[in-house]
Amino acid sequence: MRIVPFVFERAELHKEFINREKEIEHLTSNFTGLINTILISPRRWGKNSLINRVFENLNTEKSITKICRIDLLTTKKEEDFYLILAEEVLKVTSDKLEDFIQNSKKFLSRLIPKISFSTDAQSELSFGLEWEEIKKNPKEILDLAEAIAIENKIRMLICVDEFQNIGTFENPVDFQKKLHDHWQQHQHVSYCLYGSKRQVLLDIFTNSSMPFYKFGDLIFLEKIDTEHWVQFIMKRFKDTGKRITSSEAIMIVSLADNHSYYVQQLAQQVWLRTSDYCSVEIVKKSHDSLVNQLSLLFVNIVETLSPTQINFLKAVLNKEHQLSSQEALKKYNMGTSANIVRIKKALLEREIIDTLGIKVSIQDPMFSYWLQKYYFKI
Numbered sequence: 184m185r186i187v188p189f190v191f192e193r194a195e196l197h198k199e200f201i202n203r204e205k206e207i208e209h210l211t212s213n214f215t216g217l218i219n220t221i222l223i224s225p226r227r228w229g230k231n232s233l234i235n236r237v238f239e240n241l242n243t244e245k246s247i248t249k250i251c252r253i254d255l256l257t258t259k260k261e262e263d264f265y266l267i268l269a270e271e272v273l274k275v276t277s278d279k280l281e282d283f284i285q286n287s288k289k290f291l292s293r294l295i296p297k298i299s300f301s302t303d304a305q306s307e308l309s310f311g312l313e314w315e316e317i318k319k320n321p322k323e324i325l326d327l328a329e330a331i332a333i334e335n336k337i338r339m340l341i342c343v344d345e346f347q348n349i350g351t352f353e354n355p356v357d358f359q360k361k362l363h364d365h366w367q368q369h370q371h372v373s374y375c376l377y378g379s380k381r382q383v384l385l386d387i388f389t390n391s392s393m394p395f396y397k398f399g400d401l402i403f404l405e406k407i408d409t410e411h412w413v414q415f416i417m418k419r420f421k422d423t424g425k426r427i428t429s430s431e432a433i434m435i436v437s438l439a440d441n442h443s444y445y446v447q448q449l450a451q452q453v454w455l456r457t458s459d460y461c462s463v464e465i466v467k468k469s470h471d472s473l474v475n476q477l478s479l480l481f482v483n484i485v486e487t488l489s490p491t492q493i494n495f496l497k498a499v500l501n502k503e504h505q506l507s508s509q510e511a512l513k514k515y516n517m518g519t520s521a522n523i524v525r526i527k528k529a530l531l532e533r534e535i536i537d538t539l540g541i542k543v544s545i546q547d548p549m550f551s552y553w554l555q556k557y558y559f560k561i
Contacts, residue, residue, distance in 0.1 A: 187451055187454065187455070188419040188420075188422065188423050188451075188454065189419060189447045189448070189450045189451035189454060190447060201407055201411055201412065201415045201443075203229075203233055203236070203407070206233055206402070206404065207233070207236055207237055207240065209402065210222075210233070210234070210237045210375075210402070211237050211240050211241065213373075213375075213400055214237060214241060214340050214373065214375070215241070217338060217340075217370075217371075217372070217373035218373060218399065218400055219366075219373050219374045219375075219376075219398055219399025219400065220373070220374070220375045220376070220399050220400050220402060221375075221376050221377065221384070221388050221398065221399050221400065221401045221402065222234075222375065222376075222377035222402050222404060223377065223378070223381050223384050223385070223401070223402070223403050223404065224379065224381075224403065224404030224405075225379055225381065225534070225537055225546050226379035226534060226546075227442070227443060227444035227445075228404055228406065228442070228443050228444075229404070229407070229443040229444075230344075230377055230379075230404060231344070232443075233404070234342065234375070234377075238250055241340075248337035248338050248339070249275050249276055249332075249337055249338070249339045249340070250275065250339070250340050250342070251271050251272050251274075251275045251328065251339060251340070251341045251342070252271070252342045252344070253267055253268060253271050253341065253342065253343045253344065254343075254344040254345060255267075255343060255344065255345045255346060255348040255349065256344070256345045256348065258345075258348055259348070259351050259352070260352060260353070261352045261353065261358050262314045262317065264349065264352070265312065265317050265321065265324045266310070266311070266312055268324055268325075268327070268341075269291065269310070269312065269324045269327055270310045272327050272328045272331065272339075272341070273286055273287055273310070273327075275339075276328075276331045276335065276337075276339075286331065287310070290323065290327055290330050290331060290334075291312070291323050291324070291327070292323075293316070293319075293320045293323060297310070297311040297312070297313075312324075321361065322365065325361070325362065325365035325366070326365055326369075328341055328369070328372045329368075329369040329370070329371055329372050332371035332372055333371055337371070338371050338372070338373075339371065339372045339373075340372070340373055340374075340375060341372060341373070341374050341375070342374075342375040342376075342377070343374065343375070343376050343377070344377060344378065345378045345379070346376040346377060346378045346384065346387075347378040347379075347380045347383040347384050347387065348378075349362075350383055350387070356393070356394065359387070359393065359394040359395055360394040362394070362395075363394040363395050363398065364394075366398075367398070374398075374399065376388075376395075376398075376399070379534065380531075380532075380534065381531075381537060381538075382531045382532075382538070383532075388401060389401070406440075406441040406442070406443070407441060407443060407446075408441075409433060409436050409437075409441060412432070412435075412436045412441065412446055413429055413432040413433055413436060416432040416435060416436075416446075416450050417429065417432050419450070419454070420454065420457070420461065423454070425454065425457050425458075425459060425460070425461065426459065426460045426461065427453075427457070427460075427461035428461070430463070431453075431461050431462070431463060431465075431466050434463065434466045435449050435450050435453060435466055438466070438470045438548075438552075439548055439549075440548035440551075442547075442548050445473075445548055445549060448473065449466075449469060449470060449473055452469035452470075452472060452473055453465055453466050453469045456468065456469055470552075473549065474549050474552055474553050474556075474557075477549050477550075477553070478553060478557070481549075481550050481553045481554070481558075484535070484550065485554075485558065490516075491516070491517050491518055491522060491526060492526050492529065492530060494515040494516055494517050495515065495517055495523070495526045495527075495530070496530075496535075496536075496545065496554060497515060497554075497559050497561075498511055498514075498515045498517070499536065499543050499544065499545060500545070500551065500554060500555055500559065500561060501561065503515075504541075506523055506543065507520040507523045527543070534546055535547075535550075
């Protein structure tokens with residue numbers, strides 16, 4: 184069986200991890216010191232791979248006794264959040280089913296937890312709580328990790344992925360206040376909150392009127408430097424008996440705009456097309472093929488955009504720096520300057536664009552290339 188040396192559809196394994204030494208050191212220091220941490224980056228830049236690597240270090244050093252991971256990607260209600268938090272905390276602090284049941288009764292007594300399970304498999308355990316009871320006693324769940332940590336003389340790290348989804352809850356600010364009021368008091372539990380929607384998370388953590396303002400150490404994940412990508416690509420080719428020069432490796436990284444997911448995906452396509460020695464032509468063909476594979480997705484995206492939103496993207500691709508200027512508004516038929524604010528907000532919410540200061544960019548490098556070459560033909 185042939186093993187493809189590039190991975191892009193799952194969090195990277197140890198041997199496939201690239202650089203991030205500074206970020207690993209920073210996060211490891213925060214986690215061992217129980218410092219609350221907020222990690223922000225666009226989707227598919229490698230947050231989960233980075234966190235997995237830090238967890239490997241922590242497990243080896245045994246500096247954090249228990250690590251609890253929660254994903255809010257599909258969580259839309261406050262009720263679901265409580266249930267997930269309680270169940271995951273109980274799981275990581277219970278070595279066996281009997282411990283899970285005992286801890287549920289001991290620490291959630293007023294909520295009357297409902298537990299059912301098969302006689303032969305703990306994986307079939309079903310955990311439930313009555314929403315009406317949770318609304319009366321949310322403190323038991325919000326302080327559950329701290330209570331268990333104190334009782335068992337341990338420390339805990341709770342990581343919450345796609346944390347921005349709490350903004351979809353009913354009365355989200357009230358919920359955030361409730362969450363913050365409890366979590367900020369914890370001395371034996373720290374929190375790592377992360378997600379991909381930069382603007383939403385920035386509003387949660389940097390807006391002085393929001394409950395989670397300055398809740399923890401705010402870290403922006405940057406793209407991996409070209410130098411490290413080139414070293415990685417060349418080594419993976421060499422390890423599998425194929426050759427690629429630094430020039431072709433740089434070309435792969437450049438075409439993917441240092442985007443972790445796409446660098447790996449394009450490198451995989453190039454590797455598959457290479458028998459012995461990679462050429463510039465192979466890289467070009469692989470890139471064109473990848474863009475063509477994604478073209479139907481890109482067509483669907485464009486079809487859902489308004490004419491002014493499409494014109495806005497064209498202005499961004501043409502590197503217009505003053506998008507709200509009268510000249511740009513007229514040139515690209517984008518309406519008024521107030522309309523620019525609405526366009527940016529809509530495209531940010533859909534993660535089509537990203538902003539850093541006054542700079543606006545298209546998040547997906549392959550979509551950007553497709554727009555330039557095939558849609559706008561710039």
